[in-house]
Amino acid sequence: MLGNATPRRMAPKGLSKMTEVHSASSFEAIVIGAGVIGSGVAFELSRRGLRTLSIDKLGGAGHGSTSSSSAVVRFNYSTKAGVALAWEGMHYWRNWADYLGNGTNDAGTLGPLAEYFRAGILLLKSEGTNEDAFLPLYEELGVPCEDLDHDETIARWPWMDLSRFGPPTRLEDERFWADPTEQLAGSFYCPDGGYISDPMLAAQNLCDAAKRAGAQFWFNTEVTAINSSQNRVTGVTLSDGRVVSAPVVVNVAGPYSFHVNQMAGVVEGMGVVPKPMRREVHVAPAPSNVDYDKDGVLFADLDAGTYTRPERGNLVLIGGVEPECDPLEWVEFPDDASTQVTDAEFELMVLRAARRITGMGVPPQKSGVVGVYDASPDWTPIYDRSDLDGFYMAIGSSGNQFKNAASAGHCMAELITAVEAGHDHDSDPLVVFGRFTGNPINLGTFSRKRVISDSSPATVLG
Numbered sequence: 001m002l003g004n005a006t007p008r009r010m011a012p013k014g015l016s017k018m019t020e021v022h023s024a025s026s027f028e029a030i031v032i033g034a035g036v037i038g039s040g041v042a043f044e045l046s047r048r049g050l051r052t053l054s055i056d057k058l059g060g061a062g063h064g065s066t067s068s069s070s071a072v073v074r075f076n077y078s079t080k081a082g083v084a085l086a087w088e089g090m091h092y093w094r095n096w097a098d099y100l101g102n103g104t105n106d107a108g109t110l111g112p113l114a115e116y117f118r119a120g121i122l123l124l125k126s127e128g129t130n131e132d133a134f135l136p137l138y139e140e141l142g143v144p145c146e147d148l149d150h151d152e153t154i155a156r157w158p159w160m161d162l163s164r165f166g167p168p169t170r171l172e173d174e175r176f177w178a179d180p181t182e183q184l185a186g187s188f189y190c191p192d193g194g195y196i197s198d199p200m201l202a203a204q205n206l207c208d209a210a211k212r213a214g215a216q217f218w219f220n221t222e223v224t225a226i227n228s229s230q231n232r233v234t235g236v237t238l239s240d241g242r243v244v245s246a247p248v249v250v251n252v253a254g255p256y257s258f259h260v261n262q263m264a265g266v267v268e269g270m271g272v273v274p275k276p277m278r279r280e281v282h283v284a285p286a287p288s289n290v291d292y293d294k295d296g297v298l299f300a301d302l303d304a305g306t307y308t309r310p311e312r313g314n315l316v317l318i319g320g321v322e323p324e325c326d327p328l329e330w331v332e333f334p335d336d337a338s339t340q341v342t343d344a345e346f347e348l349m350v351l352r353a354a355r356r357i358t359g360m361g362v363p364p365q366k367s368g369v370v371g372v373y374d375a376s377p378d379w380t381p382i383y384d385r386s387d388l389d390g391f392y393m394a395i396g397s398s399g400n401q402f403k404n405a406a407s408a409g410h411c412m413a414e415l416i417t418a419v420e421a422g423h424d425h426d427s428d429p430l431v432v433f434g435r436f437t438g439n440p441i442n443l444g445t446f447s448r449k450r451v452i453s454d455s456s457p458a459t460v461l462g
């Protein structure tokens, strides 16, 4: 059952004068970017009755960084709002057809849908797992989690080697090859964790749902300027010179967000500034004696420096968790990032995973994808307004916000509604209530003006 399922017309001050105008060059909201989050924002705005235009320079929804996402759904974040948003986000995936169909339950008419695999997720107990932060939040927000000791973990996943390998090192460090002498204490297991089968399809599902709710999508169309007058956004200019007007513009440009914020002149007013970061994700065969599709599990492994999940076809998908020994690959512009998986990173990541997954080896052929994160210094997104009235941002997704695409879309639409109606979000941060869980999500946590401290998250786990 979806709360707030009935679309409601938004009649905030800044928008009311636009509602009578219906030309191809004026809208009530423009969303820059049609990735999974941008399409989620477009759906939530249009289902509230806003005449919404999404613009993307690529050829279709989800063709940007969304296409390389590992699409892992987990709940261990270090803030209450982070856990609440992720737990809420999972409910959208579990109720995907119902949500996209706006409560009609008519999945038959929606076309192929991204599937949620509830494979369960483990966080191995090791240095930095931060359970003192997230376990009380799980309890408060209703996230089921089992505390498993070493033997219970091995009994459930007998292919797992729980030796202590960490702290993570690189292959050229002799400590990498040293025989382990200790065992990890066990794991925290969330049975509701999992992954999305096809991240690009998920974005397309949201795009289609937004179109059904009245949104337009212009693909192969690039925004080159953000227009404003008297500190109020008035619309955008496209690369072919066309001007499109709207009193609300939302930056959901993924790793291009910094450049779009520069166009709007809003970077100065931000305490946290996300930048593009290149990342490789690798895929290798699971051991042949394990049916990993059935008996595999997702796990985050700060001790070895990886996260892994089953990939269809008895494969293991392997990503990194930014241990100190791994250099971060910042790039000036996302298009500068090499799109080739490198031999060195492939070998390192597969060997890290192979120490944990007994019987796994490094295949002769490397396989994987290269993606670009829009990485914040504290690995936390920004879901906020900007210092320019009417200009909003859903950015800094930092390699961990795919799971929140729909819940963040809801939060952004609530934020835009409230701020356009006069709410002072900067001095009184908006609290949004989850459609499914009813949990409060304090959007102040995702403020552009937050201050980074020593206790801010230091890895992609956020």
Ligand SMILES: Cc1cc2nc3c(=O)[nH]c(=O)nc-3n(C[C@H](O)[C@H](O)[C@H](O)COP(=O)(O)OP(=O)(O)OC[C@H]3O[C@@H](n4cnc5c(N)ncnc54)[C@H](O)[C@@H]3O)c2cc1C
Pocket: 032, 033, 034, 035, 036, 037, 038, 039, 055, 056, 057, 058, 062, 063, 064, 065, 066, 067, 068, 069, 070, 071, 072, 073, 221, 222, 223, 224, 252, 253, 254, 255, 256, 260, 279, 280, 281, 370, 371, 372, 373, 394, 397, 398, 399, 400, 401, 402, 403, 404
């Ligand atoms: C390798 C990798 C692994 C990840 N793994 C996970 C995971 O396991 N779990 C998880 O929750 N999250 C994960 N993430 C993060 C998640 O995938 C992203 O947060 C999410 O896909 C971002 O969606 P988006 O809509 O914000 O951006 P994008 O998908 O990048 O879309 C932005 C769009 O904006 C468009 N654009 C940019 N500038 C302009 C312009 N000037 N004019 C017009 N269009 C423009 C681009 O063409 C692009 O299509 C991962 C990310 C990567 C890269």
